[in-house]
Amino acid sequence: MLVAPAARATHIVGGELDLQYRSGSTYALTLNLYFDAINGSPAALDNNMQASIFEKSTNQRMQNITLPLTSNTFVSYTNPACTSSSLSTRKLIYTVNITLPAATYTSPAGYYVAVERCCRNQGLSNIVNSLSAAQAFYLEFPAVVRNGRPFLDSTPRIFPPLGDYACRGELFYYDFGGQDPDGDSLVYDMVTPLNGHASTGNSSPTQAAPAPYAPISWVAGLGTQNQIPGNPTLGIDARTGRLMVRPTQLGLFVFGVRCTEYRGGQKIGETRRDFQLYVLNCPRNTVPSLQLSSSAGVPYRPGRDTLRLVAGADHCLRVRFTDPDANSRLTVTLRPINFTTPVPTFTTATTGVVRGPGTPDTLTARFCFSECLDSKGQVYLLDVIVADDGCSLPKRDTVRVAFTAAPPPNAAPQLTTSFPPGLNAQDAPPITVRVPVGTTYSATLAGLDVNGDPLTLTAAGQNFDLAAAGMTFTAQNGRGQAAGTFQWQASCAAQQFPDMVVTFRLQEQATCTTLSQTRTVRFELVPTPDTVAFLPPNIITPNGDGKNDAFVLPDLPPDLCDGRFGGIAIYSRWGREVYRSGSRSFAWSGVGVASTYYFLITYTDGRRYKGWLQVNP
Known part of the structure; x- marks a missing residue:
């Protein structure tokens, strides 16, 4: 019998795991895997990957997850003109929504996710036997509940994938800095890539084994802090995530970067990325x-x-x-x-x-x-x-x-008006202007700008139309000066607007800072005043001498549009009604008993007038 040799997939460039909170207990678990499109075997491209979640303190397996392939694209070069036929990388995205129940994921030490796969691509210059070296993708995340309350966290979205090569003897830099959706602090460092438990005989395990995961083996003279030979050697800025190296040797080099997140000064998670950098001989390029x-x-x-x-x-x-x-x-x-x-x-x-x-x-x-x-x-x-x-x-x-x-100096424009005192200053409390029905009220406004900026005067009713209320506003606008005239033909038509508030605005059009001045006036419609004030008598002597024999009110307050005289009622001191009339020309001569009486006058718009009356027969 013939036994077929174990399949080996020589294709993995690198990758990282990602965990993003969605809602409730739902998270999106993603594996970004980078595939060697030049040397990798197309048959080694998996349609699914197997992930496992473990409790960090006990290595207890929490769940296994199948990640389906959802995207297959090429990684782009920073400078497309520098495309090299010897370097082409695919980005494969495997993702699925998972549930992390609050009653289950409570361990204070947190959890980790792992995916194991073999093997790496050929030709790596800095590790031993790259064709047999496997890959363990690794991510740590915290419990979803702390102190009885939800503790939400998403993995930092770290560094875009690297599609470029480096030139021997030239400084190479790349921004691997990420962003954290939760606002956590991020710290970067170099780490040795993980090999894990996968092998050429078991290249795609049905589930990941628990930690620890063995690291890859560096060739002699290289290590975590010297992953790519250079001057300087490959390093990353702990705060910004900026990767930098001036390589001194040609070849294809694998390297590992870790991004650790902190909240409140405590570590809550980490994610790792393995990737590769190709170092070539390049034509000399002088600095501009x-x-x-x-x-x-x-x-x-x-x-x-x-x-x-x-x-x-x-x-x-x-x-x-x-x-x-x-x-x-x-x-x-x-x-x-x-x-x-x-x-x-x-x-x-x-x-x-x-x-x-x-x-x-x-x-x-x-x-x-x-x-x-x-x-x-x-x-x-x-x-x-x-x-x-x-x-x-x-x-x-x-x-x-x-x-x-420093911007050009700019003084605020000045606005003066002929409105009553109290309205000639910015933000002064508005006063009420009362205008008798049937009369015309006019006011003028003037604007001045010492900087000579164009000025515009406007007037606008708050929740009502000026013209519908019988109001008009005209303005003569210009550079450094403006003038306006307001008029109100106060008629009963304005009764439909119970609160007539008008804002007058002087606006400048300055080059930089634009300033304005406003005045706010409340207008009220009131009755036309009579020539004689309303002073009702408070004594009558009904003795037939023709002098002050009856209670009459010829100087009643006038009607205001629909607000008309409703009637008068007179009451004894014990509250008994003794007289009522709906006529403005009423005359009451008393009841023949010396006493004090009280009257109530009403209007149809709700106005009420009260008083007392002494009757001396």
Whole structure:
């Protein structure tokens, strides 16, 4: 009988696990696996991967999970022009939603997820027997409940996949810095990649074995802190996740990076990524250079000069940039260091070719700071960067510009009005203007701006239309001055608007800070006043002498639109009604008994007037 040899998959470039909270007890578990599209066997591309979750303190298996393949794409180069036929990587995404019940995942020490697979791709220069080396993908996460309350956490989304190669003797850098959706603190370090328990005889286990997972074996002279030979050797910034190496040897090198997350000063999880870097011999690429000067040609001296950007000063800088290499395409960019907006803008092209047929040796560009930029007394820093299109990564030259900036001074516009006192100051408490029905009320407004900025006067009713209430507003707007006239033809039509509040606004159109002034007035419709005040008598003498014989009120308050006289009722001191009339011309001569009586006058709009009356027969 013939026994077929064990299948070996020589394809794995690297990868990492990811766990993201969704809702309730649901999380998305994902394996990002990077596949060697050049040397890997297509038959080794799995449609599913097997993951296992363990309790960290006991290594107890919590559950096994099948991760289906959901995406298969190529990893892109940072600089597509530097594409190498010897390097091509696929990103395979295996993902599924899982449940982590709050009653189950409570261990204070947390949990870990593992996926094991063999084997790595061929030709690795820094580990022993790469064709037989396996891969253990590993992730730690905390309990989903702490102190009886939900403890939600998602894995940091770390570093985009690396699709580039490095050049021997040239500095290589890559941003592996990630972001944490929970705002946890992240710390990066180099770690030895894990081999785990998979092997050439069992390349795709049906489930992962529990920890510990054996590391790969480095070739002599290399280790965790010296994974790729270089000057400097491969390292990562603990805070930013910036990877850097100047390789000194050619070859394909595997390396491991760990991202640990902390909350409240305590470690709550970690994720690892294994990846590879190809080191090639590249054509020599010289660093480009740039110089800055003012529009008048005065050189800017980095580290010595600080620009003072004030009103009337030159807000622009000229950039001269070049490269000694032939046919070099250069691009100049700006990067704010300790401020965000507004970012200076270029007024010219920022890209061009130097030292080619029909091209100049040096390019120029111009950028300008906003006149409205305000550094508030601080020194702001701006990096001006020129980069070439060299492989594998662009060479750069940077000049850091230090500057302070102050916007043009701007005084607020002044608004004066003919409204009653109390309305000629910004934010003054509004007063009420009462206008008799049937009359016309007028007011004037004037705006002045000492800076000469264009001014606009407007008036708007709060929740009502001015014209519908009989109000008009006209304005003559201009630069530095504005005038307006308000009129109200107070008629009964305004009764439909019980709360007539009008906002008058003076708005300037300044270059930077735009200021305004407002006045708010409440208008009320009131009855037309009679020439004689309403002063009801409080004594009558019904003795037939023709003088003050009856209680009459010829000076009753006038009717207001639909608010008309409703009637009068007179009561004894014991509350018994002794008289009632609905006529404005009523006359009551008493009941023939000396006493004190009380009256109540009502109007249809709710107005009420009370008083007392002495009857002396």
